[in-house]
Amino acid sequence: MHPVEIKKGIYNVGVVDWNIRDFHGYSTYKGTTYNAYLALDEKKALFDTVKKPFWSQLLHNIRKLVDPRSIDYLIVNHVEMDHSGSIPEVIEAIQPEKIFCSAMGKKALDAHFGSDRWPLEVVKSGQQISLGSRTVTFLETRMLHWPDSMFSYIPEEKLLISSDAFGQHWATSETFDDEVALPELLRHAAKYYANILLPYSPLIQKLLGTVSELGLEIDTIAPDHGIIWRSRPQAILEAYDIWSRQEARRKALIIYDTMWQSTEKMAHAVASGLAEEGVSFKMMSLKHNHRSDVMTEVLDSRALIFGSPTLNNGMLPTMADMLCYLKGLKPANKIAAAFGSYGWSGEAVKLITQQLEEMKMDLLEPGVRVQYVPDHDALAQCVELGRKVGRAVKETT
DSSP states (O other), rough: OEEEEETTEEEOOOOSSSSSSTTTTEEEEEETTOOOOOEEESSOOOOOOOGGGGGHHHHHHHTTTGGGGGEEEEEOOSSSSSHHTTHHHHHHHHHOSEEEEHHHHHHHHHHOOOOGOOOOOOOOOOEOOOOOSSSEEEOOOSSSSSSTTTTEEGGTTTTTEEETTTTOOOOOOBGGGGGSSSHHHHHHHHHHIIIIIGGGGHHHHHHHHHHHHTOOSEEEEEOOSSSSBBSOHHHHHHHHHHHHTTTTOOOEEEOOOOOSHHHHHHHHHHHHHHHTTTTTEEETTTTTTTTHHHHHHTTTTTEEEEOOOOEEEEOHHHHHHHHHHOOOOOSSOOEEEEEEEEEEEOOOOHHHHHHHHHOOOEEESSOOESSSOHHHHHHHHHHHHHHHHHHHHHHHO
């Protein structure tokens, strides 16, 4: 990747990671980027760094523009290792006059790197620094999605450098939103939101309100991952508003796994009931769909219907994995139900139901349990479960 000018004298000097396929449980089948931004003014400022294995590429990109030693400031918006892993090497190379971070950022830098020897300066929300013809205003965004997170806003350019917000895990040779198809871009952004930011939705609603109250003029949003929003920043701001309010469509997901196809037959019967009620649905086999792709569909679904056979007095491991992952991401305002087949003990439906209760979902009981292979009457119960869920979806959307 070569430096790309995003505003006059401000460049993306980050790198593309074409090969990463897993981001702590999130499937990154199209890779990602680690964006870092260099502002050239009377004072030169570097915003964030990159994952440690890519630090030499970052310095190579910087050298195409300036001598790294001429950089005055390093601004650390986020200390997670994909953005700060190369900080020690970068600091050694550029020898910055000052390193700006939040109070929680200083704690994280101390914990990760032992940063007492570095020229750290803690900044707060609303505080500004001058680069010369430009200023940088800091906005703390605690728990979006780490305690240290903050934004950097350059009002003269109407540029928001947004750390991990508004990004996507998507490796491309393109840099800007008008260079790619908007539906695909929003799809990647939705997956990113669903799998990383969903638990912090109330805080995101508060942040969007703060941005509105401050009257920040934003015509470009530069996140630390993925595509930069220069022509359609309002599209991602509106999407975050919808996602953070956890608005759902008239849609249901059937999330299931099966051993000998009995539970799968039940899943298809549940789908028939949803179809009869005119509710949109998707069937997602956990053998064929990664948990993070299921979560992307959860984002705008009103109902979640889970199916698993019983194995060793429990549910299938794929279902246990899915429910554990789902619980941590804290989806709200969901209707839920369970079904499954069994041979002789039949605990899976009960155990799934307990998990759904713990997640405070609007549970439709009872679930449907079938021993061995579902017959006509058993499948009719599954169809009725689908109808029941479908009616509940229509009543609440």
